[in-house]
Amino acid sequence: MRYKGNILEVTGLNLSISNGSGVPARILKDLSFNIRSGEILGLIGNSGSGKTITSLTIAGLLSEVATVDSGEILLDGEDLLKKTPQERRRLLGEKIGIIFQDPSSALDPLQTVGSNLNEVLSIRSDVVNKEERRERILNMLKTVGFDDPDEIYGRYPHRLSGGQRQRVLIAGAALMNPALLIADEPTSSLDTVTAMSIMQLLHEMCQEMGISILFISHNLDAVHDFCDRVVVMKEGTVIDSDTSWDIMGQPKSSYTAELLTNSRLDTRTLGIKPGFASEDAETVLTVSGLSASYGKGRILRKRTPPIISGIDMEIKEGECVGLIGSSGCGKTTLVKTLLGLIPASSGTVSSSRKLAAVFQDPVSSLNPAHSIRWHLKEALRCSGKPLRKEEELPAFKKVLNDVGLDEIHLSRFPHQLSGGQRQKVSIAMCLIAEPSVIIADEPFSALDSSSQASIIKTLSDINHERGTAMLIVTHNLRVVRAMCSKLIVMDSGRIVESGLTETILNDPKTEATRALIEADLYGV
Amino acid sequence: MGNRVKFAAGKLCEFLLTALLVSFFTFAAFSIIPGDAARVMLGTTATEEQVEHLRTELGLNEPLAQRYVSWLTSAMRGDFGKSLAFSEPVSELISSRLPVTLGMSLIALIIVIVVSFPFAAVCSRRPGKFTDRALSAAGHILFAIPPFALSMMLIILFTRVFGIVAVGQYARPSDDFGKFLSCLILPAFCIALPKIAMTFKFLRASMIEYSASDFARTSKSHGLTDFMILIKHIIPNSAVSSITVISLVLSDIMGGSLIVEQVFNLPGLGRLLLAAISRRDFPLLSGIVFYLALMTVVLYFMSDMIAALIDPRIRDRRTS
Numbered sequence: 010m011r012y013k014g015n016i017l018e019v020t021g022l023n024l025s026i027s028n029g030s031g032v033p034a035r036i037l038k039d040l041s042f043n044i045r046s047g048e049i050l051g052l053i054g055n056s057g058s059g060k061t062i063t064s065l066t067i068a069g070l071l072s073e074v075a076t077v078d079s080g081e082i083l084l085d086g087e088d089l090l091k092k093t094p095q096e097r098r099r100l101l102g103e104k105i106g107i108i109f110q111d112p113s114s115a116l117d118p119l120q121t122v123g124s125n126l127n128e129v130l131s132i133r134s135d136v137v138n139k140e141e142r143r144e145r146i147l148n149m150l151k152t153v154g155f156d157d158p159d160e161i162y163g164r165y166p167h168r169l170s171g172g173q174r175q176r177v178l179i180a181g182a183a184l185m186n187p188a189l190l191i192a193d194e195p196t197s198s199l200d201t202v203t204a205m206s207i208m209q210l211l212h213e214m215c216q217e218m219g220i221s222i223l224f225i226s227h228n229l230d231a232v233h234d235f236c237d238r239v240v241v242m243k244e245g246t247v248i249d250s251d252t253s254w255d256i257m258g259q260p261k262s263s264y265t266a267e268l269l270t271n272s273r274l275d276t277r278t279l280g281i282k283p284g285f286a287s288e289d290a291e292t293v294l295t296v297s298g299l300s301a302s303y304g305k306g307r308i309l310r311k312r313t314p315p316i317i318s319g320i321d322m323e324i325k326e327g328e329c330v331g332l333i334g335s336s337g338c339g340k341t342t343l344v345k346t347l348l349g350l351i352p353a354s355s356g357t358v359s360s361s362r363k364l365a366a367v368f369q370d371p372v373s374s375l376n377p378a379h380s381i382r383w384h385l386k387e388a389l390r391c392s393g394k395p396l397r398k399e400e401e402l403p404a405f406k407k408v409l410n411d412v413g414l415d416e417i418h419l420s421r422f423p424h425q426l427s428g429g430q431r432q433k434v435s436i437a438m439c440l441i442a443e444p445s446v447i448i449a450d451e452p453f454s455a456l457d458s459s460s461q462a463s464i465i466k467t468l469s470d471i472n473h474e475r476g477t478a479m480l481i482v483t484h485n486l487r488v489v490r491a492m493c494s495k496l497i498v499m500d501s502g503r504i505v506e507s508g509l510t511e512t513i514l515n516d517p518k519t520e521a522t523r524a525l526i527e528a529d530l531y532g533v
Numbered sequence: 534m535g536n537r538v539k540f541a542a543g544k545l546c547e548f549l550l551t552a553l554l555v556s557f558f559t560f561a562a563f564s565i566i567p568g569d570a571a572r573v574m575l576g577t578t579a580t581e582e583q584v585e586h587l588r589t590e591l592g593l594n595e596p597l598a599q600r601y602v603s604w605l606t607s608a609m610r611g612d613f614g615k616s617l618a619f620s621e622p623v624s625e626l627i628s629s630r631l632p633v634t635l636g637m638s639l640i641a642l643i644i645v646i647v648v649s650f651p652f653a654a655v656c657s658r659r660p661g662k663f664t665d666r667a668l669s670a671a672g673h674i675l676f677a678i679p680p681f682a683l684s685m686m687l688i689i690l691f692t693r694v695f696g697i698v699a700v701g702q703y704a705r706p707s708d709d710f711g712k713f714l715s716c717l718i719l720p721a722f723c724i725a726l727p728k729i730a731m732t733f734k735f736l737r738a739s740m741i742e743y744s745a746s747d748f749a750r751t752s753k754s755h756g757l758t759d760f761m762i763l764i765k766h767i768i769p770n771s772a773v774s775s776i777t778v779i780s781l782v783l784s785d786i787m788g789g790s791l792i793v794e795q796v797f798n799l800p801g802l803g804r805l806l807l808a809a810i811s812r813r814d815f816p817l818l819s820g821i822v823f824y825l826a827l828m829t830v831v832l833y834f835m836s837d838m839i840a841a842l843i844d845p846r847i848r849d850r851r852t853s
Contacts, residue, residue, distance in 0.1 A: 099756060
């Protein structure tokens with residue numbers, strides 16, 4: 010570690026965003042914090058608290074509608090806000106590296122990894138000459154954990170996994186050995202095992218290369234394990250800041266305490282309990298010997314190895330079953346096959362009533378052109394149980410009430426709702442069809458911890474009050490512990506373990522389960 | 534490299550199959566036209582004997598499948614029979630007219646690409662601002678003018694007002710290539726203008742989309758200027774997504790050239806086609822239609838290949 014004072018000092022930063030008309034909205038209010046040389050600083054807070062805006066302001070990547078009203082940002086003692094746009098651009102990649110949330114499309118798909126990274130060096134031909142470039146990129150690829158950098162150099166991004174892409178992006182951000190690396194939720198779209206390895210990589214880079222890291226996250230456990238200090242933001246201002254140990258142990262403000270409760274899914278405070286089936290409950294979903302594969306080829310249908318095979322499971326009324334497994338183990342394929350979105354190549358799925366699903370991305374799951382009322386009507390129409398006109402409104406009110414929304418939301422459009430509210434609309438659309446099982450495929454992962462807690466509470470309440478069975482696909486073991494009585498663990502397309510949640514988590518029998526639990530302990 | 538070869542081979546098979554289907558449908562279309570082709574050609578005054586003679590000469594008495602096979606085998610040698618109206622081999626007639634239509638289409642395509650890419654790039658930089666709105670409005674107006682009306686307006690403008698281009702003159706490419714090209718430019722421009730609007734609109738939208746993409750943001754965080762991001766990432770990516778549109782535009786352009794040739798009095802395929810229709814010259818007609826259909830298929834084949842050449846995902850999608 011190199012400790013030579015502060016690498017970054019943000020003092021009295023005020024920023025506002027104008028939305029065309031009226032008074033500009035103040036987004037950052039008198040924000041002050043600093044990052045010491047060689048440390049990892051965690052920046053936490055709910056969605057909309059201004060974390061990302063802060064990072065973009067430091068990087069100088071703000072859009073034109075945002076204006077800095079006052080304050081200073083000192084990087085290595087130089088005020089960034091006094092520099093010209095050209096000078097600030099020059100700093101990007103050289104002194105400040107940034108990695109973002111979702112690595113899936115963050116590399117140009119038309120160019121190889123090598124040429125994606127080469128642009129960092131080619132625009133600095135005065136610093137790095139042409140011959141050195143390839144050598145330097147290969148070394149960096151090795152540093153970020155690729156065993157065969159030569160091979161990765163020539164690969165196209167679509168042939169990399171999400172974790173590998175994030176590694177490439179980290180390599181790009183670190184190529185010029187910057188003083189500060191801004192990591193804006195770098196692991197939130199990755200599965201736990203991959204996320205943990207990315208976190209470890211960042212930690213190593215901080216230790217070995219002396220890069221200071223601003224780590225933005227809403228995952229408090231990750232922050233706790235990897236950050237030296239933590240700054241808590243709420244509504245554009247710092248309300249708590251301390252070493253991560255103290256923040257997590259004794260939060261000074263009630264807001265931080267609430268963040269912790271939500272993030273840790275404190276089941277007692279939130280009132281969530283696992284959903285068990287009663288003794289005489291009937292089976293609502295039976296799956297036996299289910300296999301599925303993605304067929305390729307147009308005329309001659311080539312046989313591809315099955316994505317999932319030999320899946321047997323049973324869900325009873327009122328039961329809440331968790332489904333876990335690392336990325337690519339076939340969880341989503343199983344969900345799609347259950348729903349009939351992918352034809353099963355063998356095996357059967359039988360259910361007493363319809364199945365309904367809530368998916369991961371609340372933004373693209375709803376049609377932006379229509380109101381919530383339209384969405385509910387559509388769901389009702391598809392359920393095959395049309396109601397008379399006068400029955401519709403009470404039914405809509407009831408389901409909205411059940412998911413914690415209001416009648417006023419009926420006339421709203423998706424863009425007027427928050428991520429959590431949209432996800433609740435998706436749940437309401439499920440409920441109106443009165444399904445036997447609600448299948449939720451990672452319904453929380455795109456949300457911040459407060460919205461997550463609220464969605465989990467909603468699902469759990471529906472599970473208990475309506476007795477609707479649930480299949481929850483997730484990589485968050487906290488969620489599983491909080492609401493699932495039974496657990497299914499998948500690995501490489503097969504079920505490797507299933508049984509009571511407690512039993513499996515306390516005494517894992519397979520390597521796959523152990524790896525998932527270990528990754529979860531690191532809290533990423 | 535293996536992937537590329539595999540991809541190209543797959544596409545080539547697809548292309549050949551499509552071409553075969555096109556040839557069959559073209560042939561079939563002319564065979565199921567109601568009425569006796571021989572009778573229609575000879576008119577009402579012909580005797581039964583003359584009609585029967587022509588039927589035998591044209592092979593109309595044989596079954597459809599057999600006629601198709603013999604037509605196809607000679608077509609593959611470039612022999613589409615003899616034109617009834619011109620008493621010349623169909624293939625010679627077509628090949629003498631092809632340079633005009635093809636040349637005009639290619640010039641039009643170049644104009645479309647050269648104009649719409651920079652304009653789209655300019656507009657996508659600041660969508661919704663004055664330049665963007667003005668150019669988009671101009672595009673809408675151009676899009677609304679049919680090529681033949683535009684042709685006449687341009688003819689008047691250039692000959693009467695400027696007096697620059699000699700309209701209605703034509704030189705064969707073998708005689709004077711420069712003059713051949715110069716007499717194609719104005720008609721090509723007339724066909725291109727409405728298509729520029731279409732291509733421009735599509736490119737603008739896709740460039741705006743790619744400007745907001747994650748990889749553009751990554752490049753920005755690497756310290757690249759907006760212009761470098763445009764050249765390095767946004768234009769290549771929009772080019773891939775616009776290839777389909779451009780190939781549609783090109784087949785539209787070829788269709789448009791058939792009309793514009795009339796206005797500019799150029800000896801292209803369009804005029805030949807009209808002559809064939811009005812004189813009921815079936816061998817010539819089927820030859821031209823087959824040629825045009827085949828060119829469209831070739832066009833799609835080429836656009837697929839170009840897309841695959843630029844975009845590695847397309848190659849992999851087919852072969853993995």
